[in-house]
Amino acid sequence: MSTVFVNIAMSLDGYTSPEGMSLEHWDDPEYKGWGAKWGALMAWLMNQEYFRTNLDFGPGGETGPVNDMVRRTTERIGANIMGKRMFEQGEVSWPEDAPFHTPVYVLTHERREPWVRPGGTTFHFVNDGPESALEQAKSSAGGRDIRISGGANVIQQYLNLQLVDELEIALVPILFGGGRRLFENLTEPLSAFRIDRVLDSPAATHLRYVRE
Amino acid sequence: MSTVFVNIAMSLDGYTSPEGMSLEHWDDPEYKGWGAKWGALMAWLMNQEYFRTNLDFGPGGETGPVNDMVRRTTERIGANIMGKRMFEQGEVSWPEDAPFHTPVYVLTHERREPWVRPGGTTFHFVNDGPESALEQAKSSAGGRDIRISGGANVIQQYLNLQLVDELEIALVPILFGGGRRLFENLTEPLSAFRIDRVLDSPAATHLRYVRE
Numbered sequence: 001m002s003t004v005f006v007n008i009a010m011s012l013d014g015y016t017s018p019e020g021m022s023l024e025h026w027d028d029p030e031y032k033g034w035g036a037k038w039g040a041l042m043a044w045l046m047n048q049e050y051f052r053t054n055l056d057f058g059p060g061g062e063t064g065p066v067n068d069m070v071r072r073t074t075e076r077i078g079a080n081i082m083g084k085r086m087f088e089q090g091e092v093s094w095p096e097d098a099p100f101h102t103p104v105y106v107l108t109h110e111r112r113e114p115w116v117r118p119g120g121t122t123f124h125f126v127n128d129g130p131e132s133a134l135e136q137a138k139s140s141a142g143g144r145d146i147r148i149s150g151g152a153n154v155i156q157q158y159l160n161l162q163l164v165d166e167l168e169i170a171l172v173p174i175l176f177g178g179g180r181r182l183f184e185n186l187t188e189p190l191s192a193f194r195i196d197r198v199l200d201s202p203a204a205t206h207l208r209y210v211r212e
Numbered sequence: 213m214s215t216v217f218v219n220i221a222m223s224l225d226g227y228t229s230p231e232g233m234s235l236e237h238w239d240d241p242e243y244k245g246w247g248a249k250w251g252a253l254m255a256w257l258m259n260q261e262y263f264r265t266n267l268d269f270g271p272g273g274e275t276g277p278v279n280d281m282v283r284r285t286t287e288r289i290g291a292n293i294m295g296k297r298m299f300e301q302g303e304v305s306w307p308e309d310a311p312f313h314t315p316v317y318v319l320t321h322e323r324r325e326p327w328v329r330p331g332g333t334t335f336h337f338v339n340d341g342p343e344s345a346l347e348q349a350k351s352s353a354g355g356r357d358i359r360i361s362g363g364a365n366v367i368q369q370y371l372n373l374q375l376v377d378e379l380e381i382a383l384v385p386i387l388f389g390g391g392r393r394l395f396e397n398l399t400e401p402l403s404a405f406r407i408d409r410v411l412d413s414p415a416a417t418h419l420r421y422v423r424e
Contacts, residue, residue, distance in 0.1 A: 012405065012421070013395030014226045159387075171383075173421055175371075175395070175402040183225030183387070190387040193224065198412040205410050205419060209224070209385055 002138050003145045005166035006155050007073050009041050009204070011176040016152045017041075019178035023088055040174045044203035045070065055099055066201050073168070077102055078141025081133050083154040084108040087123065097121075103140045105133040107154060130157045152180045160187050167193060167209040214350050215357040217378035218367050219285050220394065221253050221416070224383065227391035228364045229253075235300055252386045256415035257282065267311055278413050285380070289314055290353025293345050295366040296320040299335065309333075315352045317345040319366060342369045364392045372399050379405060379421040 010016055018041075020032030029035020045051050049061030050071045061067070079102050082090075087106045090098070097119035098104075104123045107130060115123040126133040137146045148158050158164050169182075193209035200206075222228055230253075232244030241247020257263050261273030262283045273279070291314050294302075299318045302310070309331035310316075316335045319342060327335040338345040349358045360370050370376050381394075405421035412418075 013398065014393075171419075173405045173407050175398060175405070177398040177400060177402050181226075186225065186387060186389040188389060190389050193385045193387070195385050195412075195414060195417060198410060198417050200407075200410040200412070202407060205407060205417070207383075207417060 002078060002141050002143065003165045004134065004148065004158065004163055005145055005168060006148050006158075006164055007168040007170075008150055008155070008182065009045065009170040009172055010182050011037075011041060011172055011174050011179075013175045013177065014181050014183060015176040015179035016150065016182045017180045018176045021179070023085075023092070026089070026092060037174065037176055037179075041172050041176075044170060044172065044201065047203070050074070056095070065199055066204075066206065069199060069206060073147075076145045077147045078144025079137035080104040080147050080149045081130075081137055081154065081158075082106055082149040083151050084110070086149065086151045086154070098123075103137065104149075105137050107133055107157075130154070130161060130163075134158075134163060152182050152184070155182065156185050159191060160185075162189070162191050162211075164191065165211050166196070167211075169207045169209075170204040171207055172204045214290060214353050214355065215288075215377045216346065216360065216370065216375055217357055217380060218360050218370075218376055219380040219382075220362055220367070221257065221382040221384055222394050223249075223253060223386050223388040223391075225387045225389065226393050226395060227388040228362065228394045229392045230388045231390035233391070235297075235304070238301070238304060249386065249388055249391075253384050253388075256382060256384065256413065259415070262286070268307070277411055278416075278418065281411060281418060285359075288357045289359045290356025291349035292316040292359050292361045293342075293349055293366065293370075294318055294361040295363050296322070298361065298363045298366075310335075315349065316361075317349050319345055319369075342366070342373060342375075346370075346375060364394050364396070367394065368397050371403060372397075374401070374403050374423075376403065377423050378408070379423075381419045381421075382416040383419055384416045 018034045018037035020034035025031040047062050048067045048070045049063045050067050052061040080100050098117040098121040101120040105126050106123055108125050112125040148155055192212045194212050196210040197208040230246045230249035232246040237243040259274050260279045260282045261275045262279050264273040292312050310329045310333040313332040317338050318335055320337050324337040360367050404424045406424050408422040409420040
């Protein structure tokens, strides 16, 4: 059976994206310094050899336990689920060969035909809520796992539905001071998690929690 | 020279105390479940042999790297700084022999003579702000370190003054869903920290950051 997991980078003060990072200011990374903050949050990942190869970022990069973790995470995904905002930001940013190579279910009110990209990514637009998106994701995942990709508000919806089995956080030692918080708007009953694994690295602490 | 450090437990969702934990509801730990949440946040510490001995909680407890860390942390403190709310909650909770055994500087608007407790703890009430409290703490610490004990709003004041040299967080795998956030109200310029050490344990991940 597919496991439902989150794997996301978070600033030390709890944000998954900095203030000012929105479509409106997409071409102005200086706006509130969002570009530098986002870059600092993602630097650990951009430096991994597996990630660089996957995105055609050129040769080189770290090989080691973090790189192995990124590879395992990527390889276990059978389908992704994301919110409308994350999709819209990606739509203007991803290469034509979108970096998922799985079905992607986009939670949105917009009605739209599936959007097929070269390389195995097809975006499906789901209008009837997170539980339906998860069902569709599971039936297309071929037994592999479902990643709730983001953004924060989508992750919060699945946490509140008690549907997140595993929570993987790359905790990066940077303060954002504002932005979108990962943990907000949570409602009782709250899921209980235990620590499953901690992978320490100089650039980020990779925390993995499993629901009890 | 004295180092200024924070050492505090934080829930996975970023809170240092749960919603409902206030003097008003001190005798009703069932209120919003604050007692159980606080207990879960502090369980890792309550189980350490050094802490149990210090607070006369009785024999037993863990001995190991976490216990050693608690001992080192306690022994390096030459003076504590805390906010008025934390003091008032402690005033009704601590044993007569208050568990600090150092001078404690309380940030408050209340004018009050120093309050001397048996066992080496004297509370000094500081009316002229966090920088003055830190100066007084340093001059009384005998070269040992200054702990900014809390609460969250006091830690935020020192973070915003760029005066926190080391940030030690026991990240506990529990969701609170509400309460007092450690990281809030931060202002630019934000301090930059690097990961200094991660001590993994089943009950909490002990993160230590040093300002760059």
